[in-house]
Amino acid sequence: MADDTEKPVIVWFRKDLRLDDNHALNAACQSGRPVIGLYIREPETAGTGPLGAAQAWWLHHSLERLDSSITALGGRLVLTSGNAFEVLSNLIESTGARMVVWNRRYEPAGMAIDLRILRELQRRQVDARDFGGQLLHEPSKLLTKAGQPYRVYTPFWRAFESAPEPHRPLDAPSSIKFAAHQPRSEHLSSWKLLPVKPDWAGEFAEVWEPGEEAARAKLDDFLDGAMQGYKEQRDFPAKQATSMLSPYLALGLISPARIWEATRGLPLSPDDIIHFRKELVWREFSYHLLYHFPKLPYCNWNDRFDGFSWQNDAKQFRLWTRGQTGYPIVDAGMRQLWRHGFMHNRVRMIVASFLVKDLLIDWRRGEGWFRDTLIDADPASNAASWQWVAGSGADAAPFFRIFNPVLQGEKFDPDGAYVREFVPELAKLESKYIHRPFEAPASVLEKAGVRLGETYPEPMVDHATARDGALKAYNATKAAA
Ligand code: FAD
Numbered sequence: 001m002a003d004d005t006e007k008p009v010i011v012w013f014r015k016d017l018r019l020d021d022n023h024a025l026n027a028a029c030q031s032g033r034p035v036i037g038l039y040i041r042e043p044e045t046a047g048t049g050p051l052g053a054a055q056a057w058w059l060h061h062s063l064e065r066l067d068s069s070i071t072a073l074g075g076r077l078v079l080t081s082g083n084a085f086e087v088l089s090n091l092i093e094s095t096g097a098r099m100v101v102w103n104r105r106y107e108p109a110g111m112a113i114d115l116r117i118l119r120e121l122q123r124r125q126v127d128a129r130d131f132g133g134q135l136l137h138e139p140s141k142l143l144t145k146a147g148q149p150y151r152v153y154t155p156f157w158r159a160f161e162s163a164p165e166p167h168r169p170l171d172a173p174s175s176i177k178f179a180a181h182q183p184r185s186e187h188l189s190s191w192k193l194l195p196v197k198p199d200w201a202g203e204f205a206e207v208w209e210p211g212e213e214a215a216r217a218k219l220d221d222f223l224d225g226a227m228q229g230y231k232e233q234r235d236f237p238a239k240q241a242t243s244m245l246s247p248y249l250a251l252g253l254i255s256p257a258r259i260w261e262a263t264r265g266l267p268l269s270p271d272d273i274i275h276f277r278k279e280l281v282w283r284e285f286s287y288h289l290l291y292h293f294p295k296l297p298y299c300n301w302n303d304r305f306d307g308f309s310w311q312n313d314a315k316q317f318r319l320w321t322r323g324q325t326g327y328p329i330v331d332a333g334m335r336q337l338w339r340h341g342f343m344h345n346r347v348r349m350i351v352a353s354f355l356v357k358d359l360l361i362d363w364r365r366g367e368g369w370f371r372d373t374l375i376d377a378d379p380a381s382n383a384a385s386w387q388w389v390a391g392s393g394a395d396a397a398p399f400f401r402i403f404n405p406v407l408q409g410e411k412f413d414p415d416g417a418y419v420r421e422f423v424p425e426l427a428k429l430e431s432k433y434i435h436r437p438f439e440a441p442a443s444v445l446e447k448a449g450v451r452l453g454e455t456y457p458e459p460m461v462d463h464a465t466a467r468d469g470a471l472k473a474y475n476a477t478k479a480a481a
Contacts, residue, residue, distance in 0.1 A: 004098060005031070005032050005033055006033070006034065007033060007096045007097060007098040007099075008033055008034045008035065008036050008095050008096065008097040008098075008099075008179040009028040009031050009033040009034070009035055009036070009097060009098070009099035009100070009101060010036045010038050010088065010091060010092070010095075010097045010099070010100045010101070011024055011025050011028045011035055011036070011037050011038065011101055011102070012024070012038050012039075012040065012084075012088070012100060012101070012102040013037060013038065013039045013066065013077070013102075014039075014040075014102060014103065014105055014110075014252075015105060015134060015250070015251055015252040016103045016133065016134065016252035016255075017039075017062045017063065017065075017066045017212075017251050017252050017253055018066070018172075018212040018215075018252055018253050018254065018255070019066075019069055019070075019172035019173065019212065020169065020170075020171065020172040020212055020216075020254070020255070020258060021133060021169035021170050021171075021172075021255040021257055021258050022103065022133065022170070022172070022255075023103060023131035023132065023133045023170065024101040024102050024103045024129075024130075024131045024133075025037075025101075025173065025176075026170050026173070027101050027129060027131065028099070028101050029173045029176055029177075031099055032177075033098070033099055033177075034177050034178060034179035034180065035075065035176050035177060035178050035179060036075075036078060036091070036095060036097065036178070036179050036182065036183065037066075037070050037075060037076070037077045037078060037178075038077075038078045038080065038087075038091065039063060039066075039077055039078070039079050039080075040080055040081070040082065040084050040087050040088075041079070041080070041081040041082075041191055042081075042082075042083070042084050042113075043081075043082070043083065050371070051193075052371045052372040052373065052374065052377045053195065053372055053373070054201070054204070054341040054372065054373050054374055054375045054377070055250065055251075055341075055374070055375050055376075055377045056193040056194075057193065057194055057195065057201045057204060057341070057375065058204075058208070058210065058247060058250075058251060058341070058375040059193055059251060060188060060191070060193035060194050061210035061211075062210045062211065062251050062253055063077065063079070063188055064188060064210070065210050065211030065212070065213075065214075065253075066211075066212075067188075068211075069211075069212070070176075070178075073173075073175060073176050073178070074175075074176070074178055075176060075178030075179075075182065076178075076182050076185065077185070078091075078182060078183050078184075078185045079185045079186045079187075079188060079191070080183075080185070080186060081186060081191070084113055084117060085113070085116065085117050085120065088100060088117060088121070091183060092121075092124075092126060094183060095179065095181070095183060097126070098126060098127060099126065099127040099128075099129075100117075100121055100126060100127070100128045100129075101128075101129050101130070101131065102114070102130055102131070103130065103131050103132070103133045103134055103252075104130050104131065104132055104133075104134060105134065106134065106135070106139065106287050106290060106291050106380065107290070107379045107380075108290070108294035114130060118130060132167075133167075133255055133257065134252060134255075134256075134287075135256060135284055135287055136160075136166035136256050136257060136260060136280070136281075136284055137160070137163060137166065137284065139284075139287055139288045139291035139292065140291070142156075142159055142160070142163060142288065144159075149288060149289075149291075149292035149293075150285070150288060151289075151394045151395060152394070152395045153281075153282070153285050153395050156281070156284075156285050156288065157278060157281050157285075160281050160284070166256070166257050166260050166261075167257055168257070168261060169255060169257045169258040169261050172212075200338070201341070203339045203340060204340065204341050204375065207340045207341075207342070208247060208340075208341070208342075208375065210253070211253065212248075212253045212254060214248075214253075215245065215248035215253040215254035216254065216258075218243065218244060218245055218248065219243065219245060219254065219258070219259060219262055220262075222242075222243040222244070222245070223262055223263070223266065225240075226239075226240055226241045226242065226243070227243075227263075227266070227268060227272055227273075227276060228268055228269070228272060229241070229272065230242070230272040230275055230276050231269075231271050231272050231275040234275070234279075234345070234346075235345075235346045235412050236346075236412055236413070237332075237333075237344035237346055237347050237412060237413060237418040238413055238417035238418040238421070242344070242345065243259075243276070244342075245259065246342075246376035246378070246381075247341075247342070247375045247376040249283065249376070249378075250375070250376040250377065250378050256280055256283070256284075259280060260277065260280065263276060263277060282381070283378075283380070283381055285384070286378075286380035286381045286383070286384035286385070287380040289301070289380065289384050289393075289394055290379060290380040290383065290384070293394075296380070296383045296384060296387065297367065297379055297382075297383040298364060298383075300387070300392040301387050301392055301393045301394050301396075302391075302392045302393070302396070304392075304477060304478070305390070305391070305392035305477065307477055308362075308392075308473065308474075308477045309360075309473050309476065309477070310360055310361060310362040311359065311360040311361065312360075312361055312362055312365065313359065313361070316359045316361065316460060316461075317355075317359070317361055317365055319457075319460055320334065320351070320354070320355055320359065320361070321334065321369055322334065323335035323337075323338070323422075323423070324457050324460075325354065325457070325459070325460050326438065326456070326457040326458050326459035326460050327354065327405040327406070327409075327435075327459060327463075328409060328416070328419040328423055328426055328434060328435050328437065329347065329350055329405050329406075329408060329409030329412075329413060329418070329419060329435060330350060330351050330354050330405050331419075331422070331423050332347070332413075332418050332419045332421070332422035332423050333347035333348065333350060333351045333422075334351055335422040335423065336422050337370075337373050337374065338373070339422070341373065341374060341375035341376075342374065342375060342376065343374070344418075346408075346412050347418075348370075348385065349385075349389055349403065350403050350405055350408045350409075351366075352366055352385070352386060352389040352390075353389055353402060353403040353405075354403070354405055356386075356389060356390045357399075357402045357403075357466070357467070357470040358402075358405075358461055358463060358466040358467070358470065359460075359461065359466070360466075360469065360470060360473060363386040363387060363389070363390035363392065364386075366386055367382055367383055367386040370382055370386070391474075399470075399474045400471060400474065402467050402470055402471075404463060404467075405435075405463060406435050406436050406463065409434075409435035410435050413434075413435070414431070415431045415434075416429070416431050416434030416435065419434055419435065420434070423456070425449075425450065425455045425456050426448070426450060426456060427448075428447070428448040428449055428450075429444070429445075429448040429450060430444055430448070437450060437452060437456060438452060438458060438459055
């Protein structure tokens with residue numbers, strides 16, 4: 001009879017497409033069992049959230065890189081589509097696996113699937129285990145003194161500061177004992193994750209290098225460079241002043257603990273380090289909210305907004321998505337999204353405010369658009385941030401704080417470098433008018449080759465009028481509550 005420890009362990013990769021600091025993989029290696037690395041493409045109907053088109057591109061390349069890393073160690077990544085429970089059951093049956101391990105996820109539907117699988121496998125005497133690692137602290141554990149979830153960021157951050165330090169990251173295994181007989185794998189190309197006609201992701205590959213090695217290189221570059229001055233510079237979209245790590249975190253090509261650890265003891269201004277850590281903790285806070293308020297992606301956190309009179313004008317929404325609003329900073333952001341599958345954080349706030357407050361379009365429309373177009377689309381950060389901007393969220397910006405897109409542009413992109421890059425038809429416009437081309441004298445426009453309404457749109461709404469309309473709609477909601 002075969003020794004039980006010769007029966008394989010399945011490592012179920014999900015949003016942890018890395019070998020570094022991977023607790024499930026580490027446990028599998030420690031078990032001494034031969035390893036099968038598995039990625040399951042679950043049906044969207046399983047409620048794990050639809051995969052956006054931009055993130056599908058990123059997933060394709062990230063899986064390819066993970067497979068290469070595993071192949072370099074003598075194994076392969078097995079790809080299978082289907083209901084996770086059925087896939088695992090079949091694989092256990094066909095390989096004789098006696099152990100299944102994975103790292104936890106926190107999307108409500110995914111958690112429900114995992115719990116069912118955990119119970120069912122344990123009932124069948126399969127050693128099924130889940131691990132942390134996607135977050136720095138488990139959302140079920142970091143609670144107020146009264147045992148309640150935090151609803152406000154600042155006390156959450158303080159709790160974080162006084163909690164035990166996050167775990168030290170585990171190094172990637174230098175060798176892995178893989179199962180001699182690897183199950184059949186589907187071909188990644190058959191999943192059709194890449195766009196074909198048209199290939200709108202052409203420029204993505206110039207900006208984003210997939211894989212965990214690239215993630216580590218990005219982190220190192222940031223720590224050696226832009227981390228110094230992060231606090232002051234991070235709001236300026238034309239500067240390379242932030243880490244650009246969110247796409248890597250979104251699919252787990254790097255762990256937050258690895259990033260946290262790298263910022264420990266750096267010989268830099270504590271202000272910059274703390275500020276950067278605080279941003280990482282915004283990600284944690286978003287997951288904390290999603291965990292404790294599973295309806296976060298589709299229900300107003302503050303139900304006073306349930307009666308809000310959204311206008312939801314389809315034509316206006318389309319102009320916003322295309323970057324044709326007539327407000328340069330908004331258009332630059334929306335076009336960066338098309339071209340790079342990414343947008344700078346400050347500009348995300350500006351375009352979101354414009355959609356929700358100037359156009360009175362429901363934040364869920366914007367959340368959905370971002371989900372489809374961001375390679376870093378994240379169920380927690382996206383929903384929490386949209387609700388934050390809309391004013392409907394936990395610890396949200398008050399609704400009456402309405403960004404003026406012209407002043408925001410002038411403050412954070414003073415010479416218009418960001419606008420010039422993404423709105424090339426304005427590239428030659430004098431800096432004085434780069435954020436307000438509609439106020440430029442005809443001679444200035446002519447010199448820059450701008451014909452308003454032809455080469456670049458007139459503003460689709462007047463901001464001052466739109467602002468009044470937003471405040472009226474908000475006051476009506478308040479009065480009705
Ligand atoms: P850095 O400034 O280098 O920050 C380091 C890390 O901290 C980021 O990688 C990210 O993981 C985290 N972080 C930073 N800011 C935030 C924030 N405001 N909220 C939560 N985490 C943060 N982030 C996503 O990862 N996915 C999303 O889908 C997403 N949608 C957003 C939608 C809106 C409307 C807004 C306003 C923000 C959204 N964000 C989202 C947050 C933020 O814009 C991005 O995380 C950030 O721009 C990523 O760039 P970076 O890695 O260079 O950030």
